[in-house]
Amino acid sequence: MSPACYQVLANAVLIAHFLFVIGVVGGLVLIVWGGFREWAWVRKLWLRLAHLAGIALVVLESWLGVACPLTSLELWLRELAGQATYSGDFIAYWVRQFMFFTAPSWVFTVCYTAFGVLVLLSWWWFPPRPARLSALQKPPAGS
Incomplete structure (x- = not known):
């Protein structure tokens, strides 16, 4: 494959990584907001499990000191593309400027852990509800 192909990959x-971050952060915002507004879809079990799994993965990686697989994959592809920095690519430069900043690793571990605690608290504040099988359920007595 050509270096340009590796750069595109x-x-x-990087965009997938950015969307994952937006999904985890925005997911909690929507869950809390939707919980207060009584939106049924924010209590769907599959959504809540996917959201919990996403932040659990980030917290676990952080506590274990493991590099994010998406970051590792992106850096490997950039190396294959012959890129040393992000300055030459508009998309990569701006998405990275928005998503990453410099701080000691313990700061990120604390932030990820605190966010994970908020996600767990959202399960208590706005518990998920299992999907209803309306066609299989009998109507309540007296209906």
Whole structure:
């Protein structure tokens, strides 16, 4: 494959990483907001399990000191593309500027853990409800 192809793949991984972050952060915002507004879809068990799994993965990686697989994949693809920095690519530069900043690793571990605690608290504040099988359920007595 050509270096340009690796660069495109690296950008795709970066965008996927960005969307994952938006999904986890925005997911909690929507769950809490939707919980207060009584939106039924924010209590769907599959959604809540996917959201919990996403932040649990981030917290676990952080506590174990493991590099994010998406970051590792992106860096590997950039290396194959012959890129040393992100300055030459508009998409990569701006998405990385928004998503990453410099701080000691313990700061990120504390932030990820605190966010994970908020996600767990959202399960208590707005518990998920299992999907109803309306066609299989009998109507309540007296209906």
